[in-house]
Amino acid sequence: MGDTPVVRTSSPDLASYRIRRERELSSLYATARSLTALGELDAVLDSIVREAHELIGTDFTYLSLLGGDGELMLKASEGTISSTFNQARVPSGTGVGGRVIATGAPVWVSNYLKAGHVPHDRTFDGLVIPEGMVALLGVPLLVGEEVIGVLFAADRTERPFEPDEVALFSAFADHAAIALNNARLYDESRAALKQLQTAYRTIERQVAMMERAQAVHESLTRVVLTGGGADDIARLLVEHLRGAVTVFDRAGAVTARCALDPENGPTAQRPSPDAVEQARQSGRWATTTDSTGLWHSAAAIQAGDTHLGALLLTRDQEPSPVDIRTLERAAQIMGLLILKETAVAEAEERVSGELLTELLVSAPPLTPAQRARAHARGIDLTALNVIIVAKSETKTVPEVSRRLYALSPQWNGLAGEHLGRATLLAATSDAARLAETVHGHLRRELGTPVRVVAEPITGHNWGRAFDIAGKCCDLMQILGVTDQGSTTEPYAMFALLFDAERAKDLHRFLDNSLKPLLTHDARRSTQLVATLSAYFGNAGNVTRTAAALHVHINTLLKRLDRVDSILGRGWRAPDRALQLQVALRLHDIGTQMDEPRRPFPAEPSGKDA
Numbered sequence: 001m002g003d004t005p006v007v008r009t010s011s012p013d014l015a016s017y018r019i020r021r022e023r024e025l026s027s028l029y030a031t032a033r034s035l036t037a038l039g040e041l042d043a044v045l046d047s048i049v050r051e052a053h054e055l056i057g058t059d060f061t062y063l064s065l066l067g068g069d070g071e072l073m074l075k076a077s078e079g080t081i082s083s084t085f086n087q088a089r090v091p092s093g094t095g096v097g098g099r100v101i102a103t104g105a106p107v108w109v110s111n112y113l114k115a116g117h118v119p120h121d122r123t124f125d126g127l128v129i130p131e132g133m134v135a136l137l138g139v140p141l142l143v144g145e146e147v148i149g150v151l152f153a154a155d156r157t158e159r160p161f162e163p164d165e166v167a168l169f170s171a172f173a174d175h176a177a178i179a180l181n182n183a184r185l186y187d188e189s190r191a192a193l194k195q196l197q198t199a200y201r202t203i204e205r206q207v208a209m210m211e212r213a214q215a216v217h218e219s220l221t222r223v224v225l226t227g228g229g230a231d232d233i234a235r236l237l238v239e240h241l242r243g244a245v246t247v248f249d250r251a252g253a254v255t256a257r258c259a260l261d262p263e264n265g266p267t268a269q270r271p272s273p274d275a276v277e278q279a280r281q282s283g284r285w286a287t288t289t290d291s292t293g294l295w296h297s298a299a300a301i302q303a304g305d306t307h308l309g310a311l312l313l314t315r316d317q318e319p320s321p322v323d324i325r326t327l328e329r330a331a332q333i334m335g336l337l338i339l340k341e342t343a344v345a346e347a348e349e350r351v352s353g354e355l356l357t358e359l360l361v362s363a364p365p366l367t368p369a370q371r372a373r374a375h376a377r378g379i380d381l382t383a384l385n386v387i388i389v390a391k392s393e394t395k396t397v398p399e400v401s402r403r404l405y406a407l408s409p410q411w412n413g414l415a416g417e418h419l420g421r422a423t424l425l426a427a428t429s430d431a432a433r434l435a436e437t438v439h440g441h442l443r444r445e446l447g448t449p450v451r452v453v454a455e456p457i458t459g460h461n462w463g464r465a466f467d468i469a470g471k472c473c474d475l476m477q478i479l480g481v482t483d484q485g486s487t488t489e490p491y492a493m494f495a496l497l498f499d500a501e502r503a504k505d506l507h508r509f510l511d512n513s514l515k516p517l518l519t520h521d522a523r524r525s526t527q528l529v530a531t532l533s534a535y536f537g538n539a540g541n542v543t544r545t546a547a548a549l550h551v552h553i554n555t556l557l558k559r560l561d562r563v564d565s566i567l568g569r570g571w572r573a574p575d576r577a578l579q580l581q582v583a584l585r586l587h588d589i590g591t592q593m594d595e596p597r598r599p600f601p602a603e604p605s606g607k608d609a
Contacts, residue, residue, distance in 0.1 A: 044183035045076035048151070048176045053078040056169050058153040060131075063141075063176075064090065064097060065149035072097045072150060082131040094121040096138040097150040104147055106170050106304065108137040108161045132156040139170045141177040144325075145284055151176060167303055167339065174332050178325075216240050216326050220333040230256035230334065233311075237330055241323055243315025247334070248276060250309050276310045283307075285328055287319060295319060299331035301338065308338045352377070352405060353416025356425060360418050364460040379412055385457050386431045388424035388438055389469040392450040393482060397422050403445050407438060421470055431456050432487050439485025449483030451476050453491075468492055514583050516566050528566070531559045533584045540572075 045063060053061040060079030064072040070092030077086055090097050096118060099107040109115040111134055113125065135155040140147045151173045153161075216236070223232045234245040234256045244259035275298035278286030285299040297319045301309040311331050313319065319327070355373055359381070362370075366381055374381045390400050400422035404415040411426035411434065428434045435454035442450045453476070455469040472491035476484065517528045531549060535556075538544040546556040563571065 041183045049076045049078040056153045059156045085127045085131040094119045100138040100150045106139045111158045112136045134158045137161045139173040143181045234258040246312040248310045299327040301331045301335045356414040356416040359462045383427040384425045387465045389473050390422045390452045394448045435485040452485040455488045
């Protein structure tokens with residue numbers, strides 16, 4: 001509900017942001033572990049709202065369960081000030097709770113009474129005013145695919161709810177629903193024991209299954225708290241559920257796989273994608289069978305509406321409901337793990353970009369603080385001697401920057417975005433090879449043409465090197481070079497002569513200098529432009545020029561006579577010759593840098609030049 005605000009943290013707040021996120025996750029895991037203990041339903045309800053209130057930090061929290069008549073009845077609260085609010089009942093289909101039940105997804109409003117898109121109930125609105133409730137977030141309590149109630153967090157001031165708050169509260173609600181369902185099952189079991197002594201063994205098995213599920217959940221939580229990953233989760237599930245477990249990422253690629261019998265067990269079969277796809281579409285779980293008699297059970301890894309991957313259990317026995325719930329719990333834990341790893345990776349990328357920018361805008365020498373920050377990342381700033389600037393016409397700068405950041409460890413470097421350019425600082429002894437290698441990587445990963453320019457750094461003058469590399473990159477674009485990895489050497493002089501923002505002037509200069517010759521070559525299939533380039537390249541020596549072009553000297557003289565007739569005899573004058581040489585060089589690097597220059601074939605001396 002509402003626009004999702006973007007979480008931005010400045011450099012000074014970055015460490016506190018990461019510490020806060022880790023503390024929240026640790027608190028969530030510890031809270032979830034305590035909630036899994038069996039207990040009285042009322043005690044579990046009170047514990048849920050109390051722990052939720054401490055975790056989310058809003059003015060008050062409350063929990064409502066869905067009754068048989070479709071009404072939401074408030075069962076427990078923490079932080080409320082109005083006694084009448086604790087008797088709240090909300091008819092089906094009204095309020096934020098009604099929207100949560102209808103959609104099965106989190107819903108929030110920054111001002112409940114002013115939210116026109118939420119159906120209102122007059123009686124409940126009358127309770128809201130004395131309580132002072134303004135901002136309200138509701139998340140579903142799900143048991144399987146059934147919504148059994150709604151957990152609410154409310155503030156007495158108007159404000160939006162950040163995406164990480166919603167994700168954290170939703171994750172807590174998932175654990176709370178499990179604990180609540182366990183408590184309800186426990187109460188039902190105790191009542192059944194009193195009524196039916198003959199059901200003792202059945203109840204005992206149910207309790208044992210719940211305890212096993214609880215043990216698995218605690219083990220999964222411990223994996224995350226001890227820094228484990230997808231491999232550890234897969235191995236743990238195999239220990240408890242048998243068979244084989246496969247972990248898929250959001251793109252469908254396998255990131256981890258474990259089996260009791262890798263050679264002869266279920267992983268020897270090709271995993272069925274049907275269950276994974278069905279789970280992805282439903283956002284929950286799905287089970288299918290194949291012609292070999294194997295059962296494939298998949299649980300989607302979700303973070304809100306974002307699909308992060310799937311867990312697939314493959315074995316030769318049909319999974320029980322407890323097995324499915326265990327798989328779902330593992331998917332929830334895996335989702336939290338992915339969110340944590342993503343947050344850490346994004347924070348690391350921002351830190352790298354901030355240090356990069358600081359180096360590019362500061363003057364030498366390096367400060368002790370800069371050296372210390374780089375040393376903490378395993379980077380020697382004094383060894384960074386080449387800067388890379390990369391540009392793609394079809395991909396955004398952040399997309400290119402992320403690829404450079406992923407490549408930066410290969411050269412013990414820093415990468416990020418600076419002044420709208422994707423930039424990499426690297427340590428290498430061969431700038432040209434670095435440019436070609438980075439270009440190759442980006443070309444494959446982006447799947448689109450990309451320009452990569454490398455400039456050696458002198459005396460830690462990072463800013464000057466960045467400026468030269470950027471100007472050369474812009475000049476390449478003007479000259480039509482869209483897909484190349486190169487040093488600044490072929491372009492640097494011309495980048496200083498021509499302002500990249502005055503592309504029209506550069507094109508006009510090239511047209512005024514070479515257009516008559518280019519037009520003649522195109523119409524008559526001659527090679528006057530190449531001849532003139534070779535002529536200047538050999539300092540006007542006719543013999544060496546003819547040898548370089550592999551033509552007879554008479555053919556060369558005829559071509560030069562034709563140049564006289566087109567440009568006039570004054571083209572050999574110093575000023576005019578310099579203009580022509582600059583234009584020819586720009587023409588050469590703009591059209592022939594993608595492949596080696598090939599010698600022109602020899603021509604008969606009598607051919608019209």
